[in-house]
Amino acid sequence: MEIIIWRDEFSVGVAEMDQQHKKLLAMINRLIAEQKKLTDQKTIANLLTDMTDYADEHFRAEEFLMAEYDYDRKTEQEDQHKAFIEKTQSFCLAGNVGPNILSEALLDYLGTYLIGHILKEDMQYKHFFNKKGLR
Numbered sequence: 001m002e003i004i005i006w007r008d009e010f011s012v013g014v015a016e017m018d019q020q021h022k023k024l025l026a027m028i029n030r031l032i033a034e035q036k037k038l039t040d041q042k043t044i045a046n047l048l049t050d051m052t053d054y055a056d057e058h059f060r061a062e063e064f065l066m067a068e069y070d071y072d073r074k075t076e077q078e079d080q081h082k083a084f085i086e087k088t089q090s091f092c093l094a095g096n097v098g099p100n101i102l103s104e105a106l107l108d109y110l111g112t113y114l115i116g117h118i119l120k121e122d123m124q125y126k127h128f129f130n131k132k133g134l135r
């Protein structure tokens with residue numbers, strides 16, 4: 001997995017969500033970079049925990065907005081967010097992380113999920129929130 005460079009087409013039209021997506025992307029990029037160094041197990045574990053904690057925080061902020069504005073794809077969003085956290089945790093339990101291990105499969109999943117979710121799912125709220133006056 002290569003470092004993912006943010007592009008304007010990733011923008012979901014809500015500044016706060018873009019900022020959070022950028023931070024999440026930076027945290028995933030930090031993990032991708034770590035695979036080439038494999039500093040030590042504790043560093044890797046901390047990076048992963050921080051990333052999943054932040055993803056959780058971001059998902060809650062996004063779902064809060066959806067609830068506030070009665071967004072009709074809130075359930076689909078919640079399901080996808082939940083699946084991301086669970087899948088990431090199951091990757092970690094299945095030997096994808098360990099001494100000198102940060103598997104390509106895990107990094108591939110993280111990067112692909114984030115970009116796929118932003119482009120396919122989050123992008124669908126762009127027009128909706130913009131119409132509600134959110135920028």
Ligand SMILES: [Fe+2]
Pocket residue numbers: 062077081117121122
């Ligand atoms: Fe989302």
